[in-house]
Amino acid sequence: MSEQELTREEQLRAQLDDAPTIPVSEFKRRSRRSFLTGAAGLGVAYLGWNWLQGQPSVGGIPKPLRETLEFNETVWTNVSEGRSAPEHPVSKATPIQVNGRIGIRNEIDLAAWTVRVEGPDGELLDELDIATFDALPQRDMVIEHKCIEGWSSIVHWGGARFSDFHARYADAVGDVPYVGFETPDGLYYVGWDMSSAMHPQTMLALRQGTEPLDLDHGAPLRLATPNKYGIKCLKRIGVIRYARERPADYWAERSYDWYAGL
């Protein structure tokens, strides 16, 4: 062993030298206490876990978890709401896979299709055909569409900002906090908070790329955003309904987060 190594060994040991020591009798007493504390901790963890699983279910998950999701929503809407996702060059866009057909399985006559716009008291504000949406200011966005399952793809959407659409009804509905969307058959429905809906990247999409949406992707009109999971991007919009309370949400009723914000 070289001089250098010995010095090192000494240095290493010196690190331990100031560690307190106690007599073995005292150690035995503390040891017993530590193990009892450990056993109690195990018991508390076990009971806590069972307690959590046994809590009443809200939307398919135990209430404390649902409340935590809502707490998270509060945190994130306060920390950094309103930020925008990056947009990409058109060349990066790829076709998007078809993931869900809930609400779009029925036959549809695209020529006869209209959207019902309802106020917060259920009153019919408007019934619009596709020309109305074509007449709104058009924009393109190439964004990363993110599915809650974990895949994502860069999609080129074309259409109108929801905020431009909303401008038509802002006076009529006032400061409503929510807006809901439904497929014509009512089988699929999503709820949005108004500030997410008013985000400049929340789009009522009419086109994928330069082509009108095809049926599988929500023709003639769907929601698109990079800032919420795809579950919120309802296809084939049949009803747009302003609301004072959180609108029902298909996936939030099935254990998912209502906000689903990114």
Place this chain on the structure above:
Amino acid sequence: MSEPTGYGGLAHRGDGRGACDRMRNAEERSRNSELIASTHGIDGPTVAVMSIDTTAEAVASEERPPGEPVARLVHPRAIRWLHWINFPLLMIMIWSGLRIYWAEDVYALGIGSWQWFAFFPDAVYETLDLERRLARGMAFHFAFGWLFVINGAIYGIYLLATKEWRHILPDRHAAREAKDVVLHDLHIKKDMPPQGKYNAAQRISYTAVMVMALIIVVSGFAIYKPTQLYPLPLLFGGYQGARLVHFWMTIGLGLFFLVHVLQVIRSGWGNFRSMVTGYVIDRRSPHVTISVAGVPEAETHTTEMATEESKGGGA
């Protein structure tokens, strides 16, 4: 040799050469020295050891009868609590994370289109009840994730505040020594390199775990809020990159956990107990202890002479 010789997952015993235990190392050294001394017809080492004895009596006897075992604190209370709280939290995070991963289980080991191992075989999903639980997985993940992060943050702050990190971060000798530790563990090499609270392999492993934990948290946030935390995902090459990194860090932590548990079992009861009670029984005897702090120049020199002898003969 019933006492533990290491303090954590990659601790060592077996042949009783735990370097944390001063007595045993010193004994070993003096035995080596004597062996070599006799080969070479030198009786210097014996003298040296005697002289160490004297020093040790003076410096390290700590008002207790020589040779009486004492319990020495190795894991402060905060470390023990944080360690044991982290364990179930990490398990919940991995379990709920796998339920999320199941929904898009695209990762595999292989080259090109050839897959050697796809994560994960159906049997794994079935056994652990991971199928069709994406929503519940997310609910648990995003609730317990806070606790995991808070616990980890407290741990990090504690290490910094108490300078406990000095026991854990590898130094410049660590790579070479860790290799020796592994060889020792594989029963290829007899001697363990010198160590402080943790051996070099432990230092590297524990540091790697902390780095992986940091990466897993940061990449997790990048997946969780890619817009709101933009440009965080760019650190990982984007959203999917963050997901991939997050996945591999999970595998890394899982592998660490396996090795950790195996090594804890190997190290034995005393080592496990030290993470519960905080203490190890230290049987070091002042008679053979090489004192470290405050050793007068002359004695240190004598010690070095002794070891020089052993080196000279043992090479």
